[in-house]
Amino acid sequence: MTLLYLALAYMAGIVLGRLAWEFGWPGCGRLPALWPLPLLLLPWTPLLNRLAWLRPPATGPIRWPASAGFEPPRRGPAVALWVALALCLVAGLLRYGSRPYTPCWTPQDLAYYNLPPNRAMDRSAPTVTLVGHVIGYPQVTDGRQEIRLAVHALIQQGREISVAGRVRFVTAAHPRYQYGQPLRVQGRLATPPDFEDFSYREYLARQGVHSLLYSPRVQSLPGPRQGQPWMRVLYAFRARGEALINRLLPEPYAALANGMLLGIEAGIPDELYDQFNLTGTSHVIVISGSNVALVAGLLMALGTRLLGRRGALVPTLAGIAGFALVVGGDAAVLRAALMGGLYVIAVTLGRRSTALVSLAAACWAMTLANPLALWDVGFQLSSAATAGLILFTPGITRLFSRLGPGFAGGPLAATAPPDWAARGKSLMRGLVEDGLLVTLAANITTLPLVVFYFGRLSLVSLVTNLLIAPAQPLIMLWGSAALLVGVLGLAWLAQALLWIPWLGLAWTVAMVRWTAAWPGASLSVAEYGPAALWATYAAIAAVRWGGRWRPLAGRVGAWLRAQGHRRLTQPATAGALAVVLVLTWWGALTQPDGRLHLYFLDVGQGDGILIQTPSGRQVLVDGGSSGQQLFSQLGAVMPFWDRELDLVVLTHPDSDHMDGQAELPLRFHVGQAMATEATRISPDAALWRANLAAQGVTLTTVHAGAWLDLGDGVALWVLWPPDPASGVDGLEESDNERSLVLKLVYGNFSALLTGDAGLPSEERLMAQGAPLAATVLKVGHHGSKSSTGPDFVAAVNPAVAVIQVGADNDYGHPAPDVLAHLQGRLVLRNDLHGTIHLATDGERLWIEPMPADAPEP
Numbered sequence: 011m012t013l014l015y016l017a018l019a020y021m022a023g024i025v026l027g028r029l030a031w032e033f034g035w036p037g038c039g040r041l042p043a044l045w046p047l048p049l050l051l052l053p054w055t056p057l058l059n060r061l062a063w064l065r066p067p068a069t070g071p072i073r074w075p076a077s078a079g080f081e082p083p084r085r086g087p088a089v090a091l092w093v094a095l096a097l098c099l100v101a102g103l104l105r106y107g108s109r110p111y112t113p114c115w116t117p118q119d120l121a122y123y124n125l126p127p128n129r130a131m132d133r134s135a136p137t138v139t140l141v142g143h144v145i146g147y148p149q150v151t152d153g154r155q156e157i158r159l160a161v162h163a164l165i166q167q168g169r170e171i172s173v174a175g176r177v178r179f180v181t182a183a184h185p186r187y188q189y190g191q192p193l194r195v196q197g198r199l200a201t202p203p204d205f206e207d208f209s210y211r212e213y214l215a216r217q218g219v220h221s222l223l224y225s226p227r228v229q230s231l232p233g234p235r236q237g238q239p240w241m242r243v244l245y246a247f248r249a250r251g252e253a254l255i256n257r258l259l260p261e262p263y264a265a266l267a268n269g270m271l272l273g274i275e276a277g278i279p280d281e282l283y284d285q286f287n288l289t290g291t292s293h294v295i296v297i298s299g300s301n302v303a304l305v306a307g308l309l310m311a312l313g314t315r316l317l318g319r320r321g322a323l324v325p326t327l328a329g330i331a332g333f334a335l336v337v338g339g340d341a342a343v344l345r346a347a348l349m350g351g352l353y354v355i356a357v358t359l360g361r362r363s364t365a366l367v368s369l370a371a372a373c374w375a376m377t378l379a380n381p382l383a384l385w386d387v388g389f390q391l392s393s394a395a396t397a398g399l400i401l402f403t404p405g406i407t408r409l410f411s412r413l414g415p416g417f418a419g420g421p422l423a424a425t426a427p428p429d430w431a432a433r434g435k436s437l438m439r440g441l442v443e444d445g446l447l448v449t450l451a452a453n454i455t456t457l458p459l460v461v462f463y464f465g466r467l468s469l470v471s472l473v474t475n476l477l478i479a480p481a482q483p484l485i486m487l488w489g490s491a492a493l494l495v496g497v498l499g500l501a502w503l504a505q506a507l508l509w510i511p512w513l514g515l516a517w518t519v520a521m522v523r524w525t526a527a528w529p530g531a532s533l534s535v536a537e538y539g540p541a542a543l544w545a546t547y548a549a550i551a552a553v554r555w556g557g558r559w560r561p562l563a564g565r566v567g568a569w570l571r572a573q574g575h576r577r578l579t580q581p582a583t584a585g586a587l588a589v590v591l592v593l594t595w596w597g598a599l600t601q602p603d604g605r606l607h608l609y610f611l612d613v614g615q616g617d618g619i620l621i622q623t624p625s626g627r628q629v630l631v632d633g634g635s636s637g638q639q640l641f642s643q644l645g646a647v648m649p650f651w652d653r654e655l656d657l658v659v660l661t662h663p664d665s666d667h668m669d670g671q672a673e674l675p676l677r678f679h680v681g682q683a684m685a686t687e688a689t690r691i692s693p694d695a696a697l698w699r700a701n702l703a704a705q706g707v708t709l710t711t712v713h714a715g716a717w718l719d720l721g722d723g724v725a726l727w728v729l730w731p732p733d734p735a736s737g738v739d740g741l742e743e744s745d746n747e748r749s750l751v752l753k754l755v756y757g758n759f760s761a762l763l764t765g766d767a768g769l770p771s772e773e774r775l776m777a778q779g780a781p782l783a784a785t786v787l788k789v790g791h792h793g794s795k796s797s798t799g800p801d802f803v804a805a806v807n808p809a810v811a812v813i814q815v816g817a818d819n820d821y822g823h824p825a826p827d828v829l830a831h832l833q834g835r836l837v838l839r840n841d842l843h844g845t846i847h848l849a850t851d852g853e854r855l856w857i858e859p860m861p862a863d864a865p866e867p
Contacts, residue, residue, distance in 0.1 A: 012091070016052075017370035019095040023102020024381045030103060031110045038114035042107030048097040055090040055097070105381045111215045120161050120175025121220040123199055130200035130224050139165035139196045140177060140223070143236040144187050147245050151276035152636050153183045153669060157228075158219060159193060160237075178214060179223035184672070184697055187228075189245040190235035197226040216382045244335055247497060248272055254496040256677050258505050258653065260645030261638070263515040267508075269295040271489045273343060277638050282519070285526040290460060290471025291478060293391065293452070294518070302343075302350040302392075305333050307399070308483050310354060323358045327351050333490065348372045349396040357400075369396050387463055391456050398455030401554055406451055450475065458546040461538050468532045470525040477521040484514035512650055602626035605856075606724055606756045608786070610838070610846040611643040615792065615816030615823075616666035619763060620647060621754060624722040629657045631752065631763060633670030640670035641677060643845060656681040657718075658707075661750040661765030662688070663695040672698050675705035683709045684718075687734050688748040712750070714780075723852070727753040729780045730771055746791060747771050753784060757852020762806055764790035764797070772802040782806045785855065786848065789813045789832070793824020793839075800831045810836045810848070810857070817841040 036042055115122040120140075129135045142161035149156050157179055164173045179197065187193065202211040202222050214220065235242060252274055255267045265277035278295065286292040309329040313322025334347035352368030373393055376383050383389045453475055461467050468474075489511035496504030525531060604624045611618035613634025621629040628648070633640045655678050660668055674680060683702050689695050690711050702709055716728040730751035749765035762784035767775075768791060775782060787808035790797030792815045803811075811832045815823045819841075829837065838846045838857070847858040 012094075013367050013374075014370040015091070016094055016098045017374040019098040020102040020105075020374055021377055021384055023099040023104075024106045024377060024384050025102075026099070027103035027106025027381070028110070031107055036104075036107050042104050045101050045104035045108050048101040048104070051097055052094055055094045057090075102377075102381070105378070109381055111212050111382065113220075117171070118173060119220075120164065120173045120177060120199075121201070123164060123166065123173075124201040124221050125199060127201050127203040130198060130203070130222065132198075133225070135198050136166075137196055137225075138199050139194060140199070141165070141194050141231070142177075142192070144189055144191045144193065145176065145237065147189065147248060147274070148187050149274060149276035150183045150186070152638055154180050155183045155187065156180050156276070157187055157193075158217075159195065159223075175221060176217075176219040177221040177223050178219050179226040181226050181228050185230075187230075188235075188242075188249075190237035190242055192231040192233050192236060194229045194231055195223060195226050197223040199223055212382075212385070216380070216386050218380075247335075248274070250497045251493045253676065254493065254501070254504060255508075256641075258492075258496070258501070258508050259512060259515075260648060260650055260653075261641035261643075262519065262645060263512055263650075264641070264645070265638070266295055266515050266519070267485070267489055267511065270485055271493060279638070279642055282522075285522050287464060288466065288468060288526045288532045289474040289522050290453070290457060290468035290532075291474050291518075291522055292460075293395070293456060294478065294482060302330065302333070302347055302396075305486055306330055306350040306354050307403075308487060310358075319358055323354065326354050326358075330354070348375070349392060353396055353400060366397070366400055369393065369400065372396075387459070390459055394455040394459055395452040398452045402451040402454050405554075450479065454550065455547075458543055458550075461535055462540075462543045465535055465538070466532045467535045467538075470528055470531045474521060474525045477525070478518045481514035481517045485511040485518070488514075509651070516650070605849045605851050606722075606754075606759070608754070608761060608848040609643075609647045610788070610812045610814055610840065610848075611640070611647070612840045612845045613639050613643060613670060613814075614666075615819045615821070616670065617661070617765065617788075617792075617814045618643065618670060619788070619814075620644065621720075621726075623720050623724045627656045627720055627722075628652075628654070629659065629720065629726070630655050630671070630674070631659045632661055632667040632765070633658075633674065635666045635669045637670050637673045640674075644678075647845065647847070653677070654679045654681070658683045659750065659752070660685045660689055660695070660698065661752075661763075662686065662745045662748055663692040663698070664745055664766060665694075667765070668695060668698055672701060675701045675707055680705065680707045683707050684712055685709065686713065686731060686748055686750055687711045688731070688745065692745070722756075724754070724756045727755065727781075729753055729782075730767060730775055744768075746796075751775065753781065756850060758785075759850040759852055759855065760784040761786040761788065761848075762808070763788045766791040766797070768794075768797045769799050769802075772797065772799055776801065776805050784808055786810045786812060789824070789828065791823075792816075792819075792821070793828045794821070795825035795827050798828045798831060803831045808835060810838065810855075812846055813837065813839045815839055815841050 030036065113119070113121075123138060125135055140159065140161045141163040142159040144157055145160045146158045159177050159179070161173060161175050161177055164171045177195075177199065179195065200222050201220070202214050204211050211220075214222075251272050252268055255271070256264050258264075259267055261277075262279055262282055265279070266282075268274040269278055275295065283292070283295075286295055306326060309326040310322055313325050316322070317325070330347050330351050334343045349369055349372045352372055356368050373389075376389065453471070457471060488507055492504040492507035492511065495507065602622070602625055606624055607620075607622040609620040609622075611620060611634070614636060616634035617632040618634045618640055619631040621631065623629075630644075655674070658671060658674060658680055660671060660683070662668075680702065685695075690699070690709065699709065712728050713733040714728055714730050715733070718726040720726060728750065731748045746766040746768050747770050749767045749771070750763075751765060751767050751771065752763040754761040754763065760783070762782060764787070772790070782802070782805045784806050785808060787803070787806050787810070789811050793813045813824050813828075817840075824839070836857075840846065849856040849858075
């Protein structure tokens, strides 16, 4: 255990180093650069034990591993140990001084040129130009791209200065930048700010970033890619995996799969992320020690049952390494993989107690590389999860083994079944059970940290983790297999394999949302400080080493047996049958039902309408301003297996209608596209057109008088704008007045979809005698006062009016005048009702949701 004590002393020295630095010592001198010297002296400390006069008085024996190089003393603790601990303490103190949160900047450091945080938003502040290359994996969310740049030159007032440092900035999602790409960026360079309850400066400092760039203007530079070649290969693999998942899975499951399998968390909706935090299950969607612990436990369970304990060692280590590389190979993942690998080695060799030493060695190695990692939440959660796996898996396994004969053989069972038939028979059962046990063991030690950092105690955490734990092996193992075969070019096989993790993801989301909605699901914990955190871990330690859990386990097991609990005799067969039945049942439920469906999607402040014909053809009109929001909405209303759209329509090239569609061809197979001539030539729609063309989608331009037969008696008429060759005046007014106005017709039902057409377009439509009468009116321009005049409402005479408007929008939509014009009709709004679903058989109309106080039309 000597290594454990030395590692703890070193990390204690880092903590003391931070305290000393904040009090002004050792400052910016050369002393911190001497931090390796105490560690170099460690091998010589055993010689001290040979000096008899230095031996302390007898205080009891202490055992020393012979391999540690320390001579076991005859009486009392060795002087060598105390000296070694002191050296490690000093090394840790100096190591922090060599890389503190706020270093002593020189003109050769990028951060030397930072503006104060309070000047960052001042657009009159001076700008600089930076030259460098992209590092890390750029992540995209809500149409924005986060870039970290390794800078090697700064240009200020026409003078170029060689500097070193990293800067973070956010720019548009397109064009996409890649690891190693050289860039020139101009903007305002500033120190990251600190907020009341979160230090953004320290968060970035742990990543080696000490500067932010505001209002960046980015220019790609010619020349070869920079950075490490092996990292370029890894990130290219990661990008292909992300594109594969996005193409084959609906949202929000694609975003969750990216987080769990690739470590790309940017696309997870905030609302869903909050629910995972509220239920104490966010650890499953963030690559950390919990994920690696689960992978290690499952691979070891699989290997042990098929190859025996020692035979499973090499495949398990290879699997952990492969997982770390697939998810990007960044520092957090490598740290967790190192801990998981050391744990597997220690337990496989029958030295479970050595696993704690291995964990200490991994933590020591990570803090040697970056002393600030000690304050990184991911580092702490990884360490805690691995410690929980080491300390609590055996006890939990014994507890669950009392639930029935053969339950929970444990992820590291001592022996494998005697023959291949028996091994295969126990495989699926073991994966589910071991996934459950690994998850529970990791949660025991991570929950206090979650409460400490996020200030909430989830009262449903244990229940939710128990409910979702059996689904995690389905996600991790089958999802990883689908990634591998998909990246190798077998997309059809990847699609089939992904149906299984989709089921696990759907179950996980359903359980998280269900338990998050329970009354009192979580409590705000405002006073859970460091003292309470240490007290909690002291209580956990008392339970672990106090032996109190053994009688409890016996009583729980006896009670369950008294209730006549019995296990399924064929769990593998039952589990496989359940998966097949659920997928078949769900597929049957999502088949076309012979009705026309309209979904007015809740895409925020924008338009997005999905039309599904009675036989299942699908048309998307517009898509809002956020691709991620659009994909989440489509994932909620389209069948899980359906990744095709027969037609996409863009009414006009405004961002709140178009930007959500920009990445649509990358996610879905699009049959064809339809727009106006104005959209075809608009520079604002260049990216939209390029993405369609890249996927081979034909773009058709239409004008008033055109119509499209969608089959099943459903037709889409184009009422506006007129043919540009007709010479009709007024089309130059704005893109809004060139917006497509469509009429969807099915039997006696019709819906008028007006895009952002305003009062001038409405007047011309009425003057031309256009067939405006409709059952449903999609109110123009989100309810703006510039559209939906009283005469137009009278001409349409709708029974239902739908306003696509974002909650708490800055425009005051819908306008009071518009609501007054619609008085007496059923008015449905996305900001009040979410996604609005209309279904019709051509005669009757069904509405979901139906406001409680509104009559059915």
